[in-house]
Amino acid sequence: DGGITQSPKYLFRKEGQNVTLSCEQNLNHDAMYWYRQDPGQGLRLIYYSQIVNDFQKGDIAEGYSVSREKKESFPLTVTSAQKNPTAFYLCASSKKGANNQPQHFGDGTRLSIL
Amino acid sequence: GQQLNQSPQSMFIQEGEDVSMNCTSSSIFNTWLWYKQEPGEGPVLLIALYKAGELTSNGRLTAQFGITRKDSFLNISASIPSDVGIYFCAGTRWDSGTYKYIFGTGTRLKVLA
Numbered sequence: 001d002g003g004i005t006q007s008p009k010y011l012f013r014k015e016g017q018n019v020t021l022s023c024e025q026n027l028n029h030d031a032m033y034w035y036r037q038d039p040g041q042g043l044r045l046i047y048y049s050q051i052v053n054d055f056q057k058g059d060i061a062e063g064y065s066v067s068r069e070k071k072e073s074f075p076l077t078v079t080s081a082q083k084n085p086t087a088f089y090l091c092a093s094s095k096k097g098a099n100n101q102p103q104h105f106g107d108g109t110r111l112s113i114l
Numbered sequence: 115g116q117q118l119n120q121s122p123q124s125m126f127i128q129e130g131e132d133v134s135m136n137c138t139s140s141s142i143f144n145t146w147l148w149y150k151q152e153p154g155e156g157p158v159l160l161i162a163l164y165k166a167g168e169l170t171s172n173g174r175l176t177a178q179f180g181i182t183r184k185d186s187f188l189n190i191s192a193s194i195p196s197d198v199g200i201y202f203c204a205g206t207r208w209d210s211g212t213y214k215y216i217f218g219t220g221t222r223l224k225v226l227a
Binding site (some may be wrong): 045 | 117144145154155156157162202206208213215217219
C-alpha cells in the first residue's frame with residue numbers, strides 16, 4: 001500500500017545528543033514536510049522540501065536539520081541545540097503542481113527527553 | 115507563523131447529534147482542507163475544497179468553502195462514538211513562489227454514548 005512511514009514511533013533523547021527521525025514515502029510525491037505538534041496546539045512547520053537536494057526553513061527551524069538526498073526520504077535531525085525537543089513530530093508529503101495539493105501525513109514520532 | 119482561527123476549541127455532544135465547526139481567517143485561501151487526528155496518530159484527510167462556494171460531502175461529513183474564501187465549515191451528521199478526535203482545518207495560499215499551508219489549532223470532539 002502507498003503511504004508515509006515514520007520511524008521510530010517513540011524516541012528518547014539524552015542531554016547533548018542528536019537524534020534522527022525517519023520519514024519515507026512511496027506515493028511518488030515531490031514535496032515533503034516536517035511539523036512539530038505540542039499538546040493543545042496546531043502544527044508548526046519546521047522544514048520543507050519541494051525537490052530532491054533542496055529544502056527551506058519553516059517557522060521553527062532552529063535546532064533542527066534535514067536532508068533530501070532521495071525523493072522518497074526526508075529525515076529530520078533534532079540537534080542538541082534544540083532545548084525543548086519534547087513533542088510529537090509529523091512528516092507529510094504532497095504532489096507538486098500548478099494546483100495546490102493536500103498534504104498526507106505519517107503516523108508521527110513522539111520524542112521525549114531522558 | 116500564522117494559524118487559522120478554529121472554533122469551537124472543544125465540544126462534548128450526545129451520540130446522534132449533529133456537529134458544526136468552522137475556521138476563519140483574515141486572509142484569502144485557494145484551498146480549504148479538513149483533517150481528523152486520533153490520539154497518537156497522524157492527521158487523516160477528510161475533505162478537500164478547491165473553489166469558493168464548493169460544498170462537498172464524505173459520508174456523514176459535509177464541508178463548504180466560504181464565498182469570501184476566508185472561511186470554511188465542517189458538519190458531522192448523526193455523530194457516533196468513533197467520531198471522537200481532533201479536527202483540523204488547513205488553508206493553502208500562494209506566497210513567495212510556493213503554496214503555503216496554514217493549519218488551525220483544532221476542535222477536540224468528544225461524543226457521549
